Amino acid sequence: MSTASDFLTNDHRECDALWAKVEAAADGGDLAATRAAFVAFDKSMQRHFEFEEKTLFPAIEQATGMSGFGPTAVMRSEHEQMRRILATMTTALESGDTGSLLDHGDTLLMVIQQHNVKEERILYPIADARVGGEWAALRAGWVE
Numbered sequence: 001m002s003t004a005s006d007f008l009t010n011d012h013r014e015c016d017a018l019w020a021k022v023e024a025a026a027d028g029g030d031l032a033a034t035r036a037a038f039v040a041f042d043k044s045m046q047r048h049f050e051f052e053e054k055t056l057f058p059a060i061e062q063a064t065g066m067s068g069f070g071p072t073a074v075m076r077s078e079h080e081q082m083r084r085i086l087a088t089m090t091t092a093l094e095s096g097d098t099g100s101l102l103d104h105g106d107t108l109l110m111v112i113q114q115h116n117v118k119e120e121r122i123l124y125p126i127a128d129a130r131v132g133g134e135w136a137a138l139r140a141g142w143v144e
């Protein structure tokens with residue numbers, strides 16, 4: 001059984017790989033493939049956010065007594081920021097504008113990288129230390 005850190009860090013890498021597929025399809029000028037790749041990427045990002053917000057963060061908040069402030073509150077607000085960018089990207093793709101998709105993708109990637117560093121260096125170690133014993137039960141909430 002992997003730790004929360006291992007599992008969620010690996011999922012960050014998988015999301016990054018799905019974004020690389022979106023870029024490759026858009027660079028190749030294939031709109032249908034770009035749309036399909038984006039749907040997979042968006043789904044994977046939303047799943048990650050939802051698992052953290054509904055399962056992992058509440059457990060950390062309960063264990064540490066920090067909610068409405070502290071690391072999970074910052075992460076929640078960054079998720080909202082990324083959701084807004086993803087929504088803008090969805091709109092761009094609906095109108096077939098892959099240039100705009102990639103421009104917003106650059107912004108998103110910067111936000112993702114900074115967010116992931118914070119989670120991987122600060123939040124996931126807190127998760128391992130404070131709710132590591134519950135990880136098997138928490139992990140069961142992950143939708144495959």
Ligand SMILES: [Fe+2]
Nearest residue numbers: 049052075119
């Ligand atoms: Fe996150």
